[in-house]
Amino acid sequence: MPTGPYLRSAAAWAGRFVIMYGVMLALWWLSAAAYLSFLARTVETVDAMGHGARLLRVVVVPLHGLVASGDWGDSLPIPQTVLGADLALAVALVLASSGSLWVRGTRRAVAAVGLVFIGHVATIVAQIALLRTRPGERAAMRVAWELWVAIYQAKVLPLAAWLMVCGLQLLEMIKRRERL
Amino acid sequence: MMLEGVISRPVVCLARGVAAIAAIYLLLYVVLPAFRLDLPHALNLQLARGATTVLRLIGYPVQRSEHVLLLAGSRLIVNNDCNSIGTWLLLAGAVFAVPRVDLLARLAGVMGMAVVLCAINILRIAQLTYVNAYRPDWFSAIHEQIDPVILILVSVALYLAWIRLADRPLPA
Numbered sequence: 001m002p003t004g005p006y007l008r009s010a011a012a013w014a015g016r017f018v019i020m021y022g023v024m025l026a027l028w029w030l031s032a033a034a035y036l037s038f039l040a041r042t043v044e045t046v047d048a049m050g051h052g053a054r055l056l057r058v059v060v061v062p063l064h065g066l067v068a069s070g071d072w073g074d075s076l077p078i079p080q081t082v083l084g085a086d087l088a089l090a091v092a093l094v095l096a097s098s099g100s101l102w103v104r105g106t107r108r109a110v111a112a113v114g115l116v117f118i119g120h121v122a123t124i125v126a127q128i129a130l131l132r133t134r135p136g137e138r139a140a141m142r143v144a145w146e147l148w149v150a151i152y153q154a155k156v157l158p159l160a161a162w163l164m165v166c167g168l169q170l171l172e173m174i175k176r177r178e179r180l
Numbered sequence: 181m182m183l184e185g186v187i188s189r190p191v192v193c194l195a196r197g198v199a200a201i202a203a204i205y206l207l208l209y210v211v212l213p214a215f216r217l218d219l220p221h222a223l224n225l226q227l228a229r230g231a232t233t234v235l236r237l238i239g240y241p242v243q244r245s246e247h248v249l250l251l252a253g254s255r256l257i258v259n260n261d262c263n264s265i266g267t268w269l270l271l272a273g274a275v276f277a278v279p280r281v282d283l284l285a286r287l288a289g290v291m292g293m294a295v296v297l298c299a300i301n302i303l304r305i306a307q308l309t310y311v312n313a314y315r316p317d318w319f320s321a322i323h324e325q326i327d328p329v330i331l332i333l334v335s336v337a338l339y340l341a342w343i344r345l346a347d348r349p350l351p352a
Contacts, residue, residue: 010337021329025325081324085328088325089328089329089332143209146209149266150205150266150269151201151266151269153261153266153328154264154269154328154332155332156266
């Protein structure tokens, strides 16, 4: 396969992605309050389902993110910039990889936001569960959590959402290009 | 591979990638520390040293105490959140997930990517030290929203470059 067209299409994709990411970050600042509020309520509900009682309180701190407090001691801050970057990145990756921005692109973007939301809820609930365990208890769970933190910081959540939403299309595209 | 006859190939590839990530992580954070060999900590120290050199080369009077960088009265601590081992683990997983590539090409890819990521991280830490000292309002956005995306784009480019090199037929 010649390198020229490959590099040109990669550069075009990167350009589309950078523009989309900037737009999504701007959109995030407009919609952050609603997302954070919904995330806080969902985390409280999921945590209560596991205990049969509300032991957790998650509040939205405007422009900063969430603060979770409960029966384990120190409160847990969850920065808004990290959550926003995950969402903006997932949607920008999906839109940059979708030919059409309208019906198909929007449907995929909504699916990506849903997947990242599920990932955020699961991550926060898992962190709170870990905070409730005593040091030295559940060593394997702590190792698994540390591994998750390492790859979470590498943005595995938006990357996984992108692959789940666009993976098959990307595989087909790679095969098609290999045949050219 | 016999397993591929039973389970579909994407599942085998994914399992191999996840197993590689878990194995490298356990080696770095559980097995080696048990023998008093803390490679991530040593890496953080080298990254701090490299960023100090870069900042001094361009004329900023940065001071370093172990893995803490001091510039214009502000402190930046280089810890395990800064060394991009997570990004490298994902790349390693993706390298081991590719089917029909020999082990040497995989190891060369993983090590080469580690070297490039370290070089980028030195520049990133130098940049964050500068931003923390002179533009603290921008620190959070650059640290959490801009730099990770640059790292992802570079990682994808590295991975695609490795795939093209690994896919090239050997000279006769």
